[in-house]
Amino acid sequence: MSFDRLGLSAALLRAVAEQGYAEPTPIQREAIPVVLRGGDLMAGAQTGTGKTAAFTLPLLQRLSADAPAGRRAVRCLILTPTRELAAQVEESVRTYGRHLQLKSLAIFGGVSIRPQIDALRRGVDILVATPGRLLDHAGQGTVDLSHVEILVLDEADRMLDMGFIHDVRRVIRALPKRRQNLMFSATFSADIRRLADGLLHQPEQIAMAHANTAAELVAQTIHPVDKHRKRELLSWLIGSGNWQQVLVFTRTKHGANRLARQLETDGLAAAAIHGNKSQGARTRALAGFKNGNVRVLVATDIAARGLDIDQLPHVVNYELPNVPEDYVHRIGRTGRAGNEGEAVSLVSGEERKHLRGIEKLLGRDLPTAAVPGYEPTGERPPQEAHAPARRPAGQGQRPGGQRRNPRRRSHPRGRGAGGRR
Numbered sequence: 001m002s003f004d005r006l007g008l009s010a011a012l013l014r015a016v017a018e019q020g021y022a023e024p025t026p027i028q029r030e031a032i033p034v035v036l037r038g039g040d041l042m043a044g045a046q047t048g049t050g051k052t053a054a055f056t057l058p059l060l061q062r063l064s065a066d067a068p069a070g071r072r073a074v075r076c077l078i079l080t081p082t083r084e085l086a087a088q089v090e091e092s093v094r095t096y097g098r099h100l101q102l103k104s105l106a107i108f109g110g111v112s113i114r115p116q117i118d119a120l121r122r123g124v125d126i127l128v129a130t131p132g133r134l135l136d137h138a139g140q141g142t143v144d145l146s147h148v149e150i151l152v153l154d155e156a157d158r159m160l161d162m163g164f165i166h167d168v169r170r171v172i173r174a175l176p177k178r179r180q181n182l183m184f185s186a187t188f189s190a191d192i193r194r195l196a197d198g199l200l201h202q203p204e205q206i207a208m209a210h211a212n213t214a215a216e217l218v219a220q221t222i223h224p225v226d227k228h229r230k231r232e233l234l235s236w237l238i239g240s241g242n243w244q245q246v247l248v249f250t251r252t253k254h255g256a257n258r259l260a261r262q263l264e265t266d267g268l269a270a271a272a273i274h275g276n277k278s279q280g281a282r283t284r285a286l287a288g289f290k291n292g293n294v295r296v297l298v299a300t301d302i303a304a305r306g307l308d309i310d311q312l313p314h315v316v317n318y319e320l321p322n323v324p325e326d327y328v329h330r331i332g333r334t335g336r337a338g339n340e341g342e343a344v345s346l347v348s349g350e351e352r353k354h355l356r357g358i359e360k361l362l363g364r365d366l367p368t369a370a371v372p373g374y375e376p377t378g379e380r381p382p383q384e385a386h387a388p389a390r391r392p393a394g395q396g397q398r399p400g401g402q403r404r405n406p407r408r409r410s411h412p413r414g415r416g417a418g419g420r421r
Contacts, residue, residue, distance in 0.1 A: 011099035025050035040203035072123025073147035083108040090128040110279030131167035156185040222368040227348035235266040270296040317345035320354040324361040
């Protein structure tokens with residue numbers, strides 16, 4: 001099936017073609033006609049299945065077909081759990097709506113509220129927001145939600161996981177009673193279903209994959225390794241495999257910063273992204289990762305749902321998550337939109353219980369392969385555990401692809417992991 005059979009306008013079909021897409025994904029084939037009909041929708045789909053376009057395209061069509069005269073008002077509200085996701089969804093709105101006369105805006109915390117206030121005063125049709133910053137605007141009287149016709153809850157399960165349920169309900173109470181509601185979620189817990197029961201009116205339900213299943217196109221591998229040799233193994237894997245774009249997950253913000261600095265010492269351009277970074281630093285790190293200036297992006301789980309990177313080939317769990325469902329969200333960053341991906345997990349003895357929980361969730365054992373020279377021994381870390389990683393066998397270059405100069409000593413680059421490259 002092609003996009004032109006879904007009932008989309010010529011302007012939207014033109015924008016889709018300009019992005020190089022010829023056929024809709026399964027979630028797009030199912031969801032777009034439902035949204036165009038104006039009904040409520042409860043959709044479950046794995047990350048990377050094209051769900052953003054599944055709601056963006058039809059809501060753009062509905063809004064453009066019935067644009068009221070006079071000053072622009074917020075007619076569509078899209079709520080997202082993270083700043084990065086808000087920015088990326090709004091970018092998709094602008095991309096697909098480039099041939100339409102609609103204005104969109106993303107508002108989130110971590111940046112000045114004044115430019116957002118100015119943009120809202122000029123008029124916005126589609127508002128993409130995180131709950132906290134939206135409520136800030138509502139409290140100051142700088143946003144009017146009384147004209148909202150369409151509400152989208154994107155990554156609804158993540159919003160609940162992050163404790164936004166009360167904020168979401170406060171937003172919903174501020175909206176008109178009559179509106180179209182669209183809920184997208186990777187998983188459907190009891191809490192999600194309770195929220196849906198109070199929000200959606202006779203919704204159509206779409207489930208493109210079993211809940212909590214990992215992306216089918218992602219090759220998953222477990223590398224057992226002693227904890228103190230993880231960084232050395234990671235650098236070796238990146239260098240020997242010539243991985244050019246790698247997303248690495250750690251459990252803590254401090255651990256992300258430390259690992260990014262250590263990878264820089266190994267000659268790998270790295271940056272960290274997490275909640276303690278300023279929004280500017282997070283935006284620069286993500287932009288550098290997308291354009292190739294940053295080879296390794298080290299992230300906490302704040303990025304597990306918020307990053308949309310085309311054709312990301314490698315995801316590494318440097319540390320397994322405490323919650324098995326977060327493993328699914330992490331590896332869903334690769335294997336997106338029909339592209340193959342690889343997810344590697346470096347698992348120490350202390351993490352075996354976390355691995356068992358993940359395998360129970362997935363319903364199968366994950367393939368395990370010890371890397372020669374890095375087999376776990378259970379020994380205590382030696383004093384030199386933080387020495388630079390060894391070079392891949394048979395190569396005359398460092399793991400980062402830079403040739404050693406015997407007359408010069410290697411130094412760290414001397415700038416923060418989130419700074420300019």
